[in-house]
Amino acid sequence: MAPKERALDLIAIGRSSVDLYGQQIGGRLEDMGGFAKYVGGSPTNTIIGASRLGLKTGLVTRVGADHMGRFIREELERDGVDVRGVKSDPERLTALVILGIRDHETFPLIFYRENCADMALDESDIDEDFIRSAGCVLLSGTHLSRKNVFAASLRAAKAAKAAGRRVVFDIDYRPVLWGLEARDKGENRFVADAKVTEQLQRILPLCDLIVGTEEEIHILGGSTDTVAAMRAIRKESDALIICKLGAMGCAAYPDAIPDTIEEGIVVPGFPVEVFNVLGAGDAFMAxxxxGWLRGEPVERCCTFGNASGAIVVSRHGCAPAMPAWAEMEYFLAMKQRPHRLREDKQLEHVHWAGVRRGVYDELTVFAFDHRSQFEDIARLCNADEAGIGAFKTLALRALDTVAKRDARFGVLLDGRHGMRALEAAADLPYWIGRPIERPQSCPLEFDTGHADVATEIAEWPLNHVVKCLVHYHPDDPADLRERQERQVVRLFDACRSTRHELLLEIICSKSGAVNGITATRAIQRFYDLGVRPDWWKLEPGANADSWAHIERAVVTNDPLCRGVVLLGLSAPKEELIQSFASAARAGIVKGFAVGRTIFNEPATRWFKGEIGDAAAVAAMAASFSELVDAWRGAKKAHTR
Known part of the structure; x- marks a missing residue:
């Protein structure tokens, strides 16, 4: 790439780890029994945050050639981070950090970083062409603590400056990572040490921006007097200095250092409850x-930093808590903010929608999550129910035959008969939905081995979308309607707490007479209850006017909804294809999730022994492919 080209805004260099966050709040690490797995490491957190805020970003680090290293890489890619500089180290493991939230001031953490992958980074990992492809390079203090990582950081900084790029320095001081604290004191932020100060200051002449807390300014400047420390830094660098002041906001010093902190450009913070201070500094930097990389005034940049930090301190985790740009805009426009910021449902919804996995302009799903229907087929054919699982693996093969690893395809699969197929689908790129309702239950019951539905869903992989079918009519008797609504509200809350998407399937036609607005009324009722499914699955028979009503209801109540997929109701293939014409007019309809129309006849013949595996796969693939082609044709006809 020619030096004059700047494909990226920002490249960060430094540590990248997996954070295991204690999920029990208010106790010791010793007493925590469950942990959530997130991406971690200061520069990695920042680069994810910056990407979500609209910057084009890249990362230079090492991860282990292990499951955790692959997890980091995949999460970076999902957030749009360029991973060309992320190297897999076959000799070292990915770093781990165990963290907890004890109280509003105490956040214990243990770093597992002995001979970890990211601290093996050296000069050979620095591709100068890659560095020059960005307008700015971000260095962090931790990666100045050893000769090899210092050399790598220095080479990157020099390459950036030689190409006319800018260098940002996040002081990022963790005494324990310099060998200055006991290993169980990972949360301690300051230990004075002249050798550390000397090492950190070696990078100062190359810096255009320096960011740190007061304690970090102290270690960099070699004084516990903040003004004196900044003046020592100013002697070595003309960089803009940003001093983070926690809940008070921050102060900027573009020129000479004044006599007091307050004489800088002080930009106040946002008063919110501090739930988890870890990650706030990384969010501030993002x-x-x-603002800074887009030429905004310093005050505006500070406001962005303070806002991002305020949002993240209100949440669990670091990287996953980073806001997207739409969320930042919403936060800054709020006229009133609750002190417990995470209780603002709209803000949390905007955040959730901004961090969901994947983008789906189209989704065509082969649905064979059926349980009672397959049991009926097996019984009518005098076949053993044990064969249901084997047939479902054939159905997955049929999907794969058509989809050819295209992520616009998906499966609906159950864990009762379809567990082997679910396990196989884990290695495929397809959207995966999984039913939670007890088959044919009305009022709605959950098909779980637990009294609490959240406990059941917590055992599911995060990429499994929770699918719930409700036989619901807005004119149902009040007691039935209210009972079902309570169940759906419980389920929605469970999905958000366990970080699973929800597909809500509504079938009105089996519960009463329907007209052009019946489905719309049902949808509106659930929105009124605060339920915001990621997906809707709806009956296909609506006409163009009905779909217009449905689309208006969804877009008005939740413009961030992923969309609608059509269900099949075992309709004949020709009838289903005919229904595509009116549904395709609605932009909110992304495709279909059809099952019995595809598998019913091949399954019956297979269970009777009339056809073998290959013929069953071929028959299902042919039917599924015909529906996919018909849907795409209908959609194309209305998007010309």
């Missing part, structure tokens, strides 16, 4: 860089 927000500040969003």
């Amino acid at each position: 927000g500040f860089l969003r």
Whole structure:
């Protein structure tokens, strides 16, 4: 790539780890029994945050050639981070950090970083062409603690400056990572040490922006007097200095250092409850860089940084808590903010929608999550129910035959008969939905081995979308309607708490007479209850006017909804294809999730022994492919 080209805004260099966050709040690490797995490491957190805020970003680090390293890489790619500089180290493991939230001031953490992959980074990992492809390079203090990582950081900084790029320094001081604290004191932020100060200051002449807390300014400047420390830094660098002041906001010093902190450009913070301070500094850096790299005034950059930090301190985790740009805009426009910020449902919804996995302009799903229907087929054919699982693996093969690893395809699969197929689908790129309702239950019951539905869903992989079918009519008797609504509200809350998407399937036609607005009324009722499914699955028989009503209801109540897929109701293939014409007019309809129309006849013949595996796969693939082609044809006809 020619040096004059700047494909990226920002490249960060440094540590990348997996954070295991204690899920029990208010106790010791010793007493925590469950942990959530997130991406971690200061520069990695920042680069994810910056990407979500709209910057084009890349990362230079090492991860282990292990499951955790692949997890980091996949999460970076999902957030749009360029991973060309992320190297897999076959000799070392990915770093781990165990963290907890004890109280509003105490956040214990243990770093597992002995001979970890990211601290093996060296000069050979620095591709100068890659560095020059960005307008800015971000260095962090932890990666100045050893000769090899210092050399790598220095080479990157020099390459950036030689190409006319800018260098940002996040002081990022963790005494324990410099060998200055006991290993169980990972949360301690300051230990004075002249050798550390000397090492950190070696990078200062190359810096254009320096960011740190007061304690970090102290270690960099070699004084516990903040003004004196900044003046020592100023002697070595003309960089813009940003001093983070926690809940008070931050102060900027573009020129000479004044006599007091308050004489700088002080930008106040946002008063919110501090739930988890870990990650706030990384979020601040991401927000500040969003403005700074786009030429915003310093005050505006500080506001972005303060806002991003305020959002993240209100949440569990670091990287997953980073806001997207739409969320930042919403936060800054709020006229009133609750002190417990995470209780603002709209803000949390905007965040959730901004971090969901994948983008689906089209989704065509082969649905064979049926349980009672397959049991009926097996019984009518005098076949053993044990064969249901084997047939479902054939159905997955049929999907794969058509989809050819195209992520616009998906499966609906159950864990009762379809567990082997679910396990196989884990290695495929397809959207996966999984039913939670007890088959044919009305009022709605959950098909779980637990009294609490959240406990059941917590055992599912995060990429499994929770699918719930409700036989619901807005004119149902009040007691039935209210009972079902309570179940759906419980389920929605469970999905958000376990970080699973929800597909809500509504069938009105089996519960009463329907007209052009019946489905719309049902949808509106669930929105009124605060339920915001990621997906809707609806009956296909609506006409163009009905779909217009449905689309208006969804877009008005939740413009961030992923969309609608059509269900099949075992309709004949020709009838289903005919229904595509009116549904395709609605932009909110992304495809279909059809099952019995595809598998019913091949399954019956297979269970009777009339056809073998290959013929069953071929028959299902042919039917599924015909529906896919028909849907795409209908959609194309209305998007010309």
